Amino acid sequence: MNDTRRKVLVVDDEPVIRLFLQELFEDEGYEVVGTQSIAEGLAALREQEFDLVVTDKTLPDGTGFEIVHAAKALEPPCEAMIITGYASLDSAVMALQIGAYDYVLKPIEDVDMLLEKARKAIEKKDLARELLELRTRVASMREAQPARTPSSNPGACVNELAGDLPQLMKLAELGSLLPMLTHELRQPLTGITGHVDLLLHSRELDTACRRKLESIRGQLSHVHELVESLTSYSRFARGRGLVSIESTVERALTIFPGLRSSSRYQLELDIEPGLPPLRGNANSLQQVLVNLIKNAKDALDEVNGGALRLRARRESEDWLVLTVEDAGPGISEDVRDQMFQPFFTTKPEGLGTGLGLTICRQIVEEHGGRLFLSSATTGGTRVELHIPTAPVAAPVGAG
Numbered sequence: 001m002n003d004t005r006r007k008v009l010v011v012d013d014e015p016v017i018r019l020f021l022q023e024l025f026e027d028e029g030y031e032v033v034g035t036q037s038i039a040e041g042l043a044a045l046r047e048q049e050f051d052l053v054v055t056d057k058t059l060p061d062g063t064g065f066e067i068v069h070a071a072k073a074l075e076p077p078c079e080a081m082i083i084t085g086y087a088s089l090d091s092a093v094m095a096l097q098i099g100a101y102d103y104v105l106k107p108i109e110d111v112d113m114l115l116e117k118a119r120k121a122i123e124k125k126d127l128a129r130e131l132l133e134l135r136t137r138v139a140s141m142r143e144a145q146p147a148r149t150p151s152s153n154p155g156a157c158v159n160e161l162a163g164d165l166p167q168l169m170k171l172a173e174l175g176s177l178l179p180m181l182t183h184e185l186r187q188p189l190t191g192i193t194g195h196v197d198l199l200l201h202s203r204e205l206d207t208a209c210r211r212k213l214e215s216i217r218g219q220l221s222h223v224h225e226l227v228e229s230l231t232s233y234s235r236f237a238r239g240r241g242l243v244s245i246e247s248t249v250e251r252a253l254t255i256f257p258g259l260r261s262s263s264r265y266q267l268e269l270d271i272e273p274g275l276p277p278l279r280g281n282a283n284s285l286q287q288v289l290v291n292l293i294k295n296a297k298d299a300l301d302e303v304n305g306g307a308l309r310l311r312a313r314r315e316s317e318d319w320l321v322l323t324v325e326d327a328g329p330g331i332s333e334d335v336r337d338q339m340f341q342p343f344f345t346t347k348p349e350g351l352g353t354g355l356g357l358t359i360c361r362q363i364v365e366e367h368g369g370r371l372f373l374s375s376a377t378t379g380g381t382r383v384e385l386h387i388p389t390a391p392v393a394a395p396v397g398a399g
Contacts, residue, residue, distance in 0.1 A: 005031040006122055007048065011041040011055035011067055012083070017106070021054060028115055038062040045070055050078050051122045057084035057091060065098055072099040076128045079121035083108070193220050242277040242390055243285055245312050245320060252289035253310075256297060264305030265297070272313045275320060279390035280367045288360045292324040292383050295357075299328025299381060315386065322385040331375040 008025045012018040013036045022032045033048065035041045038061045045053070045067075053071045055064035064082050071078040082095050085106035095103045101121040108114055196217050200210065249271060253259065259267045278285065293308070300306045306327035315321045357373070364371045369387035 005029060006051045007031045007033070008118070009041065009044055009048075009050045009053045009055075010034045011036070011038075011053065011059065011064065013037065013056065013060050017056070017083075020108075024111060024115070025054075025118070036060075038064075038066050041067045042070055045074070045078070051125055052118055053078055053080040054118070055080065055082060057082050058086065065094060068095070068100050069098050076125065079125045081117065081121060189220065193217070196220065241279075241282070243280050243282045244277055245275050245322065246271055248282060248286050248289060249310060249312065249322075252286050252293055255290055256293060259293075259297065259308060262305075265300060266305075266307040268307060268309040270309070270311040270313075275312060275314060276389040278320065278367070278387055280387075284363045285367070288363050288385070289322075289324070291357070291360050295383075296324055296326035296328070296381070299326045302329050303327075303379075318388055320387050320389055322387065323382060325380065325382040327380050330379040331373075331381055 006029070008030045010018055010021045010025070010032060012021065012034075015036075018034050018036060022034045025032045033044050033050075035044055036059075038059050041053070041055065044050075050071075053067055055067045057064045064084075068080040068082065071080045077099070079101045080099070081102045081104060082091075082100050083104045083106060084091065092103050101124065102117050104114060104117070196213055199205065200213050200217065205213070249269070253267075259265045293310075296308050300308060308327075309323070309325040311321075311323040311325075313321055357371075361371045364385055364387065367387055369385060372384045372386070373381070374384075375381040
C-alpha cells in the first residue's frame, strides 16, 4: 500500500468525536472510514485492509478491545490505538496485553501528538509487513539451498533475527505508554495509601473495619509494585561502577530472612572466592537477584519448601556465571517459551505483575550479559546469568 493513500478506520459512537477524528486524519491525507459500533468496525476490517484502527474503548455493543484483537489477528497485523475518557490501570494493561499501539485519553488536547503516534503506528505496521516478506524469502532460501552449519549460513542468522523482531517491537512500543501510566497513578496512589494508613492508626476502629482496611492496604501495595515495575521497565539506572557479586548476593538475601531462618528452606550458597568485580549498576543487579530469588521461593512454597541454590563462578577470564536454582514444581515447555513476555505470569491473580523476568533480562542485557532459563518436567527451575567482568584496567570504585 506504499503507492496509495493510507487508510484509517475510526470506531466511535460519539458523532462529534468520530467526525473530528475523520476530518483530522483526512486533512493529513489519510483515507478514513468512520463506524460507530463493534459490529460495523469488524465488518469494515473484513471488507477492507487498513493501516491503522483508532477505536473508542466503550461502545454500545462491547469494548474497543474486540476491535483491537481482530485487527492484531490479521496477517500482517493492523496497528490499533484506543481512545477513552475513562482511563484505568486495568484497561491500560489490557490494552498492552492484546497489542494496542497506544492508549490515548480524552479530551484530545494535543492533536499533533496524536498524529505523530498514528504515523509511528503505521511505520510499525510497515515493519511487520517487511518482516513477513523477509521470513518468506528466508524460507524460500532454505528450501532452495542444502543445510549448512549455523556459523556458515547467513540465512540462518537472518532467520534468527526475524524470529526475535516481533518480541523486540512489542517491548519497544511499551515505552510510549509507561511514563503516562506511572505519572498518572503515583499521585492518587500515594494519597489513598496515606489516608488508609492514617485510618489504620486510629484506636477507635472495630476489628471488622480494620480487617477491611488492611485488605485495601494490601491491594494498594500490589498496585504500587506494579507501578514500580512499569517504571523499572521504562528506564535503566545510569549510575555505574565496580560491583562485587558477593555483596550483591548478600544484600539480595537480606530481603528474604526466612530463607535462612525457616526449616522449610535449604539455602545453599556456593560463591567462588576471589571473583572479579562487574562493571555496572549495583541497584539494578540487586533487583535482578531479588526477582529471581523471589520466583524461586514462590516455586518452593508451592511444594512446601525445599532446596534453593545460589552459585557464582568464573566461566572464563572475562565472564562470570550466576545461577539461581530451585527444587520447585518446574515449568512446562509451552509455558517456558512465554516466560519473558511482558505481563505473562504463572502466579495467581494479584500475586504477580508479569514484568519481573522481562525486566531482569533487560537489565542483564544492558550489562552486556545474557539470561537463560531451563526447567525439567520432573521439577526444578534453573536461571543462569552470564555477565562480563570489569576490565582489569578499570579504576577502583564503589558500585
